[in-house]
Amino acid sequence: MRRIGIDVGGTNTDAVLLEDGRVAHAVKTPTTSDVTTGIVTALGELTRRPEIARGRIDGVVIGTTHFVNAVVQRRDLARVVAVRIGLPASASLPPFCDWPADLAQRVRGEVFMIEGGHDYDGRPIVPFDEIAMLRVARQIRASGTRSVAVAAIFSPLDPGCEERARAILSEECPDASVTMSHSLGRIGLLERENAALLNAALIDLARATIAGFIAAVRGVAAPLYLTQNDGTMMQAEMAAALPVMSFASGATNSMRGAAFLSGLTDAMVIDVGGTTTDIGQLRRGFPREANSVVEVGGVRTLFRMPDLLSIGLGGGSLVSADPLSVGPESVGYRLIEEGLVFGGNTVTATDVAVAAGLVQIGDDRAVADLPRSLVQRALDLARAKIEDSVDRMKTDASELPLIAVGGGAFLVPDRLAGISQVTHVPHGDCANAVGAAIAQVSGETDQIYRDLSREEAIAAAEAQARERAIVAGAERGTLQTVDVEDIPLAYLPGNALRVRVRVAGELASLTTQNRSNSGAARRTPREY
C-alpha cells in the first residue's frame, strides 16, 4: 500500500509518503494563505523523485486545521438559519444565546423554534409540529438562506424529529444544506446545537476548500480523503458536509502517527510544537475522547473530540532567569530568526536544549555563554511542567509509556515520573502527516433493540457497524470495535436498549473495491 498523508497546520504543511508500512519520504513546506498552494508545493517535492512518481498511489489523506482556524479568526463564515425543535421546553434560551457577540453577529440568521422533541425516557415532549416546520421551510426558501442547523431536544436518544425536519427542508428548499445536531453531538442541547450551527456556518468554506484540495491533488490520480477528529477518514466530497468533524484532526493525527511510528497502542503522547504542547492518551491506538465541554472560538461545544491538554511550552518558548520562566510567551515561527542558535538575540527553550547538548540545531557557539545554572533550572522547570501535565491527563495511577513527537520533542526528558518509558521516534516531527496517511475507515450504528439480551443487542449492533465499514471500504480482517455504548430505555416495553457501536479498520486494497463507495460511511451523506 502506498499512501500520501498531508497535514496542513497553521505554520507548516507536512507531507509523507507511506510505503508498505514505513515512511519512504517526508517533506515540510510553509503553509500558504490559500492552503492549496502549500499542498501543491509539498506534493510536488514529494513526487519529484522518479522512484516515487513511478508507482501508483492508493490514496491521499489530508488533515487540516483550516476550518477551526476560520472560527477562531472569524473569517469565511456563512449566515445560518437555526431551527430548534423542543417547544414548549427550552424557550427562554434560543439558539446562539451563549455565543460571543462578535461571532453571533456574523453567523446568526433567522431563529425558529417549533414544538416537538423528546423526554429522557424517549417519550415525545409534545408531538412534532410538522405544519409549523413546513411553514418555516417555506420562509427559509423565500429568504434564500442556504445553511440550516436543526436541533431537537434529546435527539441523540431519538433523532426522529430532526430527520423529519430535514426531509421537509430538502423537499421545500433543495438548495439548502442541513446539519442535524444528532449527527455531531451528545446530550447537552446548547452545546450540541452550537456544534451544528458552527458546522452549518462552515459548509460553504468547506466545499470551496475541499474543491481546492481535489484540484491540488489531481496530478496524483488517487482518491482523496479528509481525516476526522476520531482518527478515521472520510471521502473528500462527504467530508465537505461535516467540517466540524475535522476540528481537532491535527492533534488526533499526531497521536495516531505517534502510535504508528512507535508500535505502541496504549500510551501517553506529547506533541511539542513551537509555542504549545499537546498531551493526550492513546487507547487501543486511538485518542481518548473528551467527555466534557470543549470551547471552540469562544463557543461551548460537545462532540467527538480527543481529550487534550494544551500548555504554553514549545521550542520557541521564551526563557527568562529572574523570575525563572519558560513560556507561555513564544517567538513562534520566528524561532529561526530570533533564537540565539539562529543568530538572533532571544533566549528560547531550543537554545537552552542546544546548550545542554540535548539536540544539535543551528550554531551551538551562540549559546556557549549561557550560564549553566540557568540552562539547568530552565530544563528542570520544563520537566516539571511536562510531568505535571502528563499526570493530569492520565486516568489512573498506573505507569504508562510516553511517546514524544513534534518539532520540540527534544525538550521531553528520557525519564518522567509515572511514565514507564519515554520513546522518541524517527520522523516524530511529521507524526501528524503520518497519522493522516494511516487513517482508518469506520462504520457506526446507533439504534434501539428490543427483546434481546444486552450481549445479543451489542453483537447485533457490532455486526451492522462492521457491514457499514466494509461498504465504506474497510478490510474485513482488520476491523476492530473502537467504541460501545448502551443505554437502557426503561419506558419502552420489551427490554429496549439503545446501542451505539463504532468499528474501524484499514482501507482495503482499492483493486477489490468499488471506488465510489470508498470513505467512511458513518451514515449516508445526504442525511447531513
Add this chain to the structure above:
Amino acid sequence: MRELELDDVEALAVGAWILGTGGGGSPYLGLLNMRRLYAEGHRVSLMSPLDLADENWVAVVSNMGAPLVGQERLADSRNIARAVEIQQGLLGSTFRAVMPLEIGGGNGIQPLMAAAHLGLPVVDADTMGRAYPEAQMTSVAVGDLRPYPCVLYDPRGIEAVVTKVPSWKWMERVSRKICVELGSIASTCKAPRTGREVKDWGIHFTVTKAIGIGRRVRRAQRHHEDPVGAILDEGHGKLIFRGKVIDVARRTTEGFLRGRAVIEGLDEDRRSRLEIAFQNEWVVAWRDAAPIAMSPELICVLDTVSGEAFGTETIGYGRRVSVVVLPAPAVFLTPKGLDHVGPRAFGYDLDFRSVFDQGRIS
C-alpha cells in the same frame, strides 16, 4: 433592599456552585437566563429577611429533577415564575418576596428568575445554606413547619399540586414520583412561608454569602492571587487537605449518584490520604481512615489553582484539589437538625464532630 447588578449575579453563580458542595447542578443555564433578562431591562432586588413583616408571605422555589435532563430541556425563567403564580392562586394572598429552597448549585439562581418576571424582591436567605438531595433536608423541615402544598409546573400546561402529606419525607416521595412522570424535571414552588417563619427558621444572608464568595474568587482569578485562600477568608472556612485525586468510584442507585473519591496528599499532606463519600453532594471525609469532616458542615472540593468547585459528577483522576470545610448553619447542629442532615441521615454510623473543634491534623 438593594438592587443586584449583573456582576452580583455572575458572582452568585460562582459562589452558589461552591456552596453546592459537589451537587445541585451547574448554575450556568440559570446565569444565561439572567444575562438575557438583565439585557431586556429586568432588575432584581435583594431584601433582608429581617425586613419581612410577620404576616408577609414568601414563595420558596427550586427546580427539581436530574441535572442531565436540565441539560436538554434547559432552564426557562418563566416556568419558575409560573409555579409561584399557581401557588399564589392557591394561597389566595399575594407573595411579598421569593426565596431559594437551596442556595447551592443551579437552584441558587432560580428565585432571581422568578423575581425578575414577577417584579418581586428575593429574600436574602434559604433553607439549606448549601445543596441537599431531599425535601426533608431543610431548616423548615427541622422546624416542623407545614410541608404542603407543593406546586409542580411543566410548560406543557401541567400543573400538579401535592395538597396534603403527613410529613416532609412523604412530600419527598410523592413529589419525586410526579417529577419523574413529568420527565424528571419540574419547576416547583414549595409550601409558602410567613415572614415570621422565615425570620425564625430561614438560614439568613446566604445569597449575600454566595455573592461574596463568588466575588472574591473572581477577583483572585483576575489578579492571579490564591482563590482558595480567598474562599477560606470570605467563608470563614478551614482547609483540611491538599492533594491529587487518584480514584473515583461512582454508582447510580435509587436516583442518586453515590460513590467515593480518594485524594492523595501533596505538600504538607504528603503521605496522607483523604477519602470523601458522596450522595449527589460530598457527605463525609476520612483522613487515613479517621472521619474528619461530615455533613452538615460543607465539604467543598476546589481546583487548587482556579478555586472553582468540582462536582461529584465530573471530578476525575489527576485533579489538583484543595478540600475546604465551611461552617454549617446553626439550625443543623441541634440534635433535631443532625437527625435530618447529620452523617446518619446518609447512612454513616458516626457521631457528628465539627472540624472547627479539631486541631489541624498532620
